[in-house]
Amino acid sequence: MNKLQQKMARYGNLINDVMGRVEELQDKMSPQFEELRKAIDDDKLADIDAAHYEEIRKSFAEGTAEYGTLLGKFENADAPARYIGNHKLLTKAFARFVDGCKDMTASLGADKKIDVAAFNAAEKLQDEETGQLTKYLEKIQLIG
Numbered sequence: 559m560n561k562l563q564q565k566m567a568r569y570g571n572l573i574n575d576v577m578g579r580v581e582e583l584q585d586k587m588s589p590q591f592e593e594l595r596k597a598i599d600d601d602k603l604a605d606i607d608a609a610h611y612e613e614i615r616k617s618f619a620e621g622t623a624e625y626g627t628l629l630g631k632f633e634n635a636d637a638p639a640r641y642i643g644n645h646k647l648l649t650k651a652f653a654r655f656v657d658g659c660k661d662m663t664a665s666l667g668a669d670k671k672i673d674v675a676a677f678n679a680a681e682k683l684q685d686e687e688t689g690q691l692t693k694y695l696e697k698i699q700l701i702g
Contacts, residue, residue, distance in 0.1 A: 590617055621659070658684035
């Protein structure tokens with residue numbers, strides 16, 4: 559492999575590793591999110607066990623911190639020239655996604671006090687940026 563091929567292989571591996579870990583984190587946290595979403599929608603937050611709620615808060619905080627670490631990998635990536643534009647857009651979208659995760663985690667107050675407006679806004683931001691991430695990942699794959 560020449561240097562360009564090596565660089566492209568490293569970049570492809572980085573994308574796969576980061577997005578694979580994102581998927582694992584989402585698989586772990588999605589049921590917790592769905593539980594909170596249902597409790598909010600059904601006005602049944604009081605029914606969630608306090609210790610379980612704290613586990614969810616801790617899980618969200620840990621997941622959000624790991625998303626931040628993964629963002630750092632995108633920010634420090636050495637993208638091949640043909641991918642730089644889409645990589646920058648991908649990184650910005652992922653940064654906004656991470657911001658949404660931070661906002662959602664911050665909305666989960668102690669004693670099952672959730673800032674529902676902030677929770678909903680964070681969910682909306684995450685959904686929007688997930689769509690953007692998909693768009694840029696597809697563009698990067700199409701270019702290759």
